[in-house]
Amino acid sequence: MLVAHGSRRxxxxxxxxxxxxxxxxxxxxxxxxxxxxxxxxxxxLIPAGISRCVDDGATAITVLPYFLNSGRHVVEDIxxxxxxxxxxxxxxxxxxxxxxxxxxxxxxxxxASASTQx
Amino acid sequence: MLVAHGSRRxxxxxxxxxxxxxxxxxxxxxxxxxxxxxxxxxxxLIPAGISRCVDDGATAITVLPYFLNSGRHVVEDIxxxxxxxxxxxxxxxxxxxxxxxxxxxxxxxxxASASTQx
Numbered sequence: 001m002l003v004a005h006g007s008r009r010x011x012x013x014x015x016x017x018x019x020x021x022x023x024x025x026x027x028x029x030x031x032x033x034x035x036x037x038x039x040x041x042x043x044x045l046i047p048a049g050i051s052r053c054v055d056d057g058a059t060a061i062t063v064l065p066y067f068l069n070s071g072r073h074v075v076e077d078i079x080x081x082x083x084x085x086x087x088x089x090x091x092x093x094x095x096x097x098x099x100x101x102x103x104x105x106x107x108x109x110x111x112a113s114a115s116t117q118x
Numbered sequence: 119m120l121v122a123h124g125s126r127r128x129x130x131x132x133x134x135x136x137x138x139x140x141x142x143x144x145x146x147x148x149x150x151x152x153x154x155x156x157x158x159x160x161x162x163l164i165p166a167g168i169s170r171c172v173d174d175g176a177t178a179i180t181v182l183p184y185f186l187n188s189g190r191h192v193v194e195d196i197x198x199x200x201x202x203x204x205x206x207x208x209x210x211x212x213x214x215x216x217x218x219x220x221x222x223x224x225x226x227x228x229x230a231s232a233s234t235q236x
Contacts (some may be wrong), residue, residue, distance in 0.1 A: 002228070015187055023225060027232070064228060064232045068122075068218065069122075071125055097231045097234060100186065103230060109221045110141055111141070111148070113182055113216050113217075
């Protein structure tokens with residue numbers, strides 16, 4: 001499950017919905033179900049996203065924080081909400097993956113993006 | 119120049135500083151100078167970051183928005199600040215690269231991050 005912050009700007013939330021759909025197609029071999037959940041400000045919130053995964057048959061869920069920096073949302077808020085979700089779904093293994101900005105691969109993305117302009 | 123939002127949380131800003139330093143080492147062939155600039159809330163702000171690039175001899179600057187979603191900051195605020203910078207440095211070609219979240223490579227990063235947990 002991709003977890004994004006959520007925005008008051010609908011277009012920004014729509015991007016996450018589209019991204020999730022595309023991601024689901026690209027990683028169907030590793031992940032049979034891919035949904036999204038927002039931390040705040042937008043539907044679907046994280047607990048509802050987890051429930052969607054469970055309803056679709058997930059028995060183990062990887063939560064992927066769609067964040068670049070390890071701010072309070074990554075360090076505290078998402079883990080706290082996920083702990084609440086674990087209490088609601090004690091039979092489901094829910095793990096939290098490193099946030100996007102922690103990935104070594106982000107450097108390739110940065111260089112590729114910048115290089116399109118030179 | 120990597121442009122990040124800036125945070126009240128010092129650790130988050132420090133991450134951008136470290137990331138920029140590492141990025142500079144990784145793309146030294148394509149970019150002779152790599153600095154950072156924050157949109158708000160933290161030193162160094164974008165105009166000061168641009169000035170640092172110019173002081174270090176840059177004659178063309180690629181601005182890379184370190185943002186995942188194309189919100190108001192990416193669509194309006196950064197372009198507005200960059201336009202002000204262009205007026206201050208009329209002899210420097212300043213272009214804005216696509217924000218990180220717009221990169222096709224982001225999917226590989228997402229799948230790799232999620233896969234570390236399964």
